[in-house]
Amino acid sequence: MKYPYEVLVRLSAAGVVGAHVVFAADMENPLTGEVQTQIGNAEPLALADGQAGLSLAEVLGTVASQALLDRESAVAAEALAQQQLSAANQVLQEVTAERDAAQSSIATLQAQIVQLQAALLAVGVQSAAQ
Numbered sequence: 001m002k003y004p005y006e007v008l009v010r011l012s013a014a015g016v017v018g019a020h021v022v023f024a025a026d027m028e029n030p031l032t033g034e035v036q037t038q039i040g041n042a043e044p045l046a047l048a049d050g051q052a053g054l055s056l057a058e059v060l061g062t063v064a065s066q067a068l069l070d071r072e073s074a075v076a077a078e079a080l081a082q083q084q085l086s087a088a089n090q091v092l093q094e095v096t097a098e099r100d101a102a103q104s105s106i107a108t109l110q111a112q113i114v115q116l117q118a119a120l121l122a123v124g125v126q127s128a129a130q
Contacts, residue, residue, distance in 0.1 A: 019045040
């Protein structure tokens with residue numbers, strides 16, 4: 001399928017003085033099966049009604065519509081990425097809270113170990129003294 005590949009509009013102080021479009025088509029290479037872009041030659045565009053060829057307005061309408069669709073897709077992809085980032089940040093906060101609780105438990109248990117070791121040493125010292 002042929003699609004606009006490039007549009008060039010020439011301007012002067014008086015306004016648009018000329019325009020052309022280059023179309024391209026994606027074709028499968030019959031030998032390799034690889035898809036290749038075939039770029040055509042520049043075709044002049046009609047600037048006014050009644051001139052031969054495609055009109056500049058028609059081509060610019062097609063290009064603008066595609067640009068708007070591409071923009072909408074990009075905005076939707078960005079919104080999805082923001083939702084995923086927000087969800088990931090929520091999970092990170094939850095995991096961080098769990099880690100902090102575990103570290104607090106570890107500190108408490110280590111303090112208990114130190115107390116028990118001290119108690120064992122005190123009992124051992126008393127038993128040795130008897």
